Amino acid sequence: MKKLKTVGLYLMSAFYILAGINHFISPDGYLRLIPEYLPFHELLNILAGVCEVAFGIALLFPQTRGMAAWGVILMLLAFIPAHIYFIQLNSCIENGICLPPWTGWFRLLIIHPVLIAWAYLYTRKI
Template structure:
């Protein structure tokens, strides 16, 4: 019951983020590292990836599709981590400190948790709750 609820919550989070990437790309473009080619395309396709992942994770009729969505969202969270680090570095160099350490430090620690949460809610892993 908890796993299903968390799965729906994570799917909703990714769906909202996907829509935000598509409708309001400016904040995402502002934190994109300079070495990323065609940043507009990256923001667009990351939004599409979030939406597809959210739909796959939320559905109930196909466990293989749910697992594929979970793996996709976990990989996605790993792949966008450089943008999170870049955003952290940009903010810390601003005279006003940007969003500050109170935002960025928990965000850095949350990223591995989000990876695990996608895999756990999608049924890819039972760790650390595996029954013995």
């Protein structure tokens, strides 16, 4: 079980590092997901990217892993308005991604809690 948890840790770390880098490589997709009522879209996208990379790296070190896992959880909670906004847009962003409407709900109600639970596994020592 410990080996599986270690592999999961490295996968999660890579996931957040790569996702964070993608905020800088392809910002348009992320910017379209930020609800219109939130100000400073570019700044929010940069902050999200920096946090994802920083938390992804911090997960790799036992000294910072617990705090990084809590940071991931808080970050995922902060992303909920973007998921709700995507649902309000019927899972279709103008000049962007268009998915079947159920996918927005699936992301919010299934994938998001799984990601939070996954991060929670690393709030304590492996």
